[in-house]
């Protein structure tokens with residue numbers, strides 16, 4: 001069974017660290033032959049602060065603007081998600097929550113896992129995102145990857161130090177394996 005995996009890069013900040021773990025986890029996911037992997041950089045799917053008059057949960061067809069429909073199409077075609085996110089003030093970045101809130105049915109009945117980073121490896125942001133994803137009728141899986149103190153992992157020019165993420169490779173592979181199990185199970189269930 002071929003599975004469509006979207007990797008969502010949450011940080012849109014100038015000089016962000018997030019593109020490094022996002023590219024790294026994309027490479028790891030692509031090692032699995034059954035996966036069609038695409039990274040969605042939220043810089044390229046930037047939407048205005050959510051001000052829609054109708055809750056996305058109440059929208060059955062098209063959304064109001066081409067930009068929202070472009071984002072919705074990408075999320076709709078996914079079978080599973082890997083969200084790569086920083087922790088901002090012990091929570092999720094507004095860029096991520098804003099893009100989450102625009103949609104509803106496109107998230108439903110799909111598994112999600114997380115790669116986070118920060119002083120505590122982003123443990124707190126992931127707990128918050130598990131809560132949010134449950135409300136969207138998603139299945140947040142158990143395994144996640146917590147990258148500790150990202151500010152020590154880059155060279156002065158901002159590039160990733162050689163081997164900086166190697167210690168996380170095995171946990172990341174295990175997470176992807178678990179995600180595939182859930183993606184298959186829920187794809188089967190959605191198709192029945």
Ligand SMILES: Cc1cc2nc3c(=O)[nH]c(=O)nc-3n(C[C@H](O)[C@H](O)[C@H](O)COP(=O)(O)O)c2cc1C
Pocket residue numbers: 011012013015016017018019086087088089090091117118119120121122150151
């Ligand atoms: C607005 C803001 C709030 C932050 N709050 C936290 C925090 O609560 N916990 C933490 O571990 N790091 C925090 N940091 C530090 C980030 O972990 C660090 O800057 C990281 O590189 C941010 O990810 P990004 O560069 O991909 O945007 C914060 C950074 C910013 C910009």
